[in-house]
Amino acid sequence: MTAYLIKGVSVLGGDPTDLLIRDGVVAETGPGLTAPDATVVDATGLVALPGLVDLHTHLREPGREDAETVESGSRAAALGGYTAVCAMANTSPVADTAGVVEQVWRLGREAGLVDVQPIGAVTVGLAGERLAELGAMADSAARVRIFSDDGHCVADPKLMRRALEYVKAFDGIIAQHAEEPRLTEGAQMHEGEVSTRLGLTGWPAVAEEAIIARDVLLTEHVGGRLHVCHVSTAGSVEVLRQAKARGVRVTAEVTPHHLLLTDAKAESYDPVYKVNPPLRTATDIAALRAALVEGVIDIIATDHAPHAVEDKECEWAYARPGMLGLETALSIALDVLGPEWDLIAERMSRTPARIAGLDGHGLDPAPGVPANLTLVDPAARRVIEPAELASRSRNTPYARMTLPGRIVATFLRGEPTVLDGKALK
Numbered sequence: 267m268t269a270y271l272i273k274g275v276s277v278l279g280g281d282p283t284d285l286l287i288r289d290g291v292v293a294e295t296g297p298g299l300t301a302p303d304a305t306v307v308d309a310t311g312l313v314a315l316p317g318l319v320d321l322h323t324h325l326r327e328p329g330r331e332d333a334e335t336v337e338s339g340s341r342a343a344a345l346g347g348y349t350a351v352c353a354m355a356n357t358s359p360v361a362d363t364a365g366v367v368e369q370v371w372r373l374g375r376e377a378g379l380v381d382v383q384p385i386g387a388v389t390v391g392l393a394g395e396r397l398a399e400l401g402a403m404a405d406s407a408a409r410v411r412i413f414s415d416d417g418h419c420v421a422d423p424k425l426m427r428r429a430l431e432y433v434k435a436f437d438g439i440i441a442q443h444a445e446e447p448r449l450t451e452g453a454q455m456h457e458g459e460v461s462t463r464l465g466l467t468g469w470p471a472v473a474e475e476a477i478i479a480r481d482v483l484l485t486e487h488v489g490g491r492l493h494v495c496h497v498s499t500a501g502s503v504e505v506l507r508q509a510k511a512r513g514v515r516v517t518a519e520v521t522p523h524h525l526l527l528t529d530a531k532a533e534s535y536d537p538v539y540k541v542n543p544p545l546r547t548a549t550d551i552a553a554l555r556a557a558l559v560e561g562v563i564d565i566i567a568t569d570h571a572p573h574a575v576e577d578k579e580c581e582w583a584y585a586r587p588g589m590l591g592l593e594t595a596l597s598i599a600l601d602v603l604g605p606e607w608d609l610i611a612e613r614m615s616r617t618p619a620r621i622a623g624l625d626g627h628g629l630d631p632a633p634g635v636p637a638n639l640t641l642v643d644p645a646a647r648r649v650i651e652p653a654e655l656a657s658r659s660r661n662t663p664y665a666r667m668t669l670p671g672r673i674v675a676t677f678l679r680g681e682p683t684v685l686d687g688k689a690l691k
């Protein structure tokens with residue numbers, strides 16, 4: 267195994283120092299290190315962060331390998347500074363058995379670019395009718411601990427209660443896509459002034475808030491663990507604030523796009539802006555940003571949702587919801603939060619690693635710690651070119667935008683997956 271000597275790097279914004287990486291771990295830190303056998307990486311001006319961890323990624327394999335594969339999504343993740351991603355279960359076939367989650371887990375190991383931790387479905391086929399084999403997925407080689415019907419809401423309160431109860435046996439988490447289905451029938455975008463003007467059917471904020479409120483109460487009742495996916499409204503933040511004040515075991519994520527883009531984007535009728543939950547208002551964005559800083563929202567998760575051209579470049583009403591996220595998330599976080607490196611590490615690495623129970627991830631570089639880390643050039647600015655993304659899909663909402671920050675290198679257990687901004691596999 268090659269040793270790497272990273273010279274002149276700022277760990278989380280601190281004074282320049284050196285990091286020696288050997289045998290998969292950070293062997294030594296401090297200024298002026300030497301190691302004749304090591305490959306030197308000049309990291310002058312770069313910031314080292316613990317490798318990013320995404321709790322919410324769609325990799326599309328098995329079933330839609332034209333949109334993304336475990337390998338292409340892993341490469342996009344590594345280029346985005348990630349060392350671990352949790353793969354959502356809405357594949358085809360659905361990841362609702364030990365066999366499918368083990369397949370995804372194995373494909374992740376073979377790609378070897380990030381740790382791929384499969385999420386299991388809550389219900390068979392995401393149909394919301396009966397519980398999937400949660401125990402078998404937990405006992406499988408993939409050791410599933412997070413279960414989600416993401417893409418669909420577990421709308422039946424009795425099923426949701428049983429799922430929360432069942433996974434307590436192994437300290438599992440139910441990650442909910444909070445969308446009351448009856449309140450969002452035919453919905454195309456956020457229900458508000460813009461939807462009224464455009465004449466598009468609205469997806470009201472209360473459809474999200476009502477499910478979060480219900481699930482928080484169910485979680486409190488059974489003493490389980492709930493994670494709320496892609497929180498998008500100011501009202502949801504208030505529900506979460508109250509729940510946390512009462513000590514309910516609930517965590518929540520916000521996506522980069524919900525921190526930056528508003529429903530006004532729908533005025534273009536460009537389906538690249540169609541997403542679930544929909545882009546909301548500037549008031550919601552302000553509340554989400556404040557909640558993220560405060561910790562009412564625990565993490566940033568990408569909800570990276572690749573879609574093939576024919577599913578996205580069509581009329582708004584027929585387009586699938588979802589947008590790419592892995593290769594731009596850190597830039598959006600820098601744009602929204604500024605160079606608050608400790609906060610970024612907390613919300614994009616340490617806390618998601620802790621929630622998902624990913625040992626060896628989310629740890630600041632220090633002697634003896636597994637070398638899962640990423641090097642960022644905070645001074646760089648880059649223009650997003652969809653054709654240059656590693657994802658198999660092109661549905662980024664940031665096309666031709668200039669964004670701050672560039673991932674220069676990513677290390678997974680001491681081996682570079684990205685160097686000089688290029689993926690090594």
Ligand SMILES: NC(=O)N[C@@H](CC(=O)O)C(=O)O
Nearest residue numbers: 324416417541542571587588
């Ligand atoms: N976010 C989306 O708009 N789409 C996701 C599903 C989901 O996260 O709900 C997808 O799988 O495409």
Ligand SMILES: [Zn+2]
Nearest residue numbers: 416417443495
């Ligand atoms: Zn969802």
Ligand SMILES: [Zn+2]
Nearest residue numbers: 354416417569
């Ligand atoms: Zn999703």
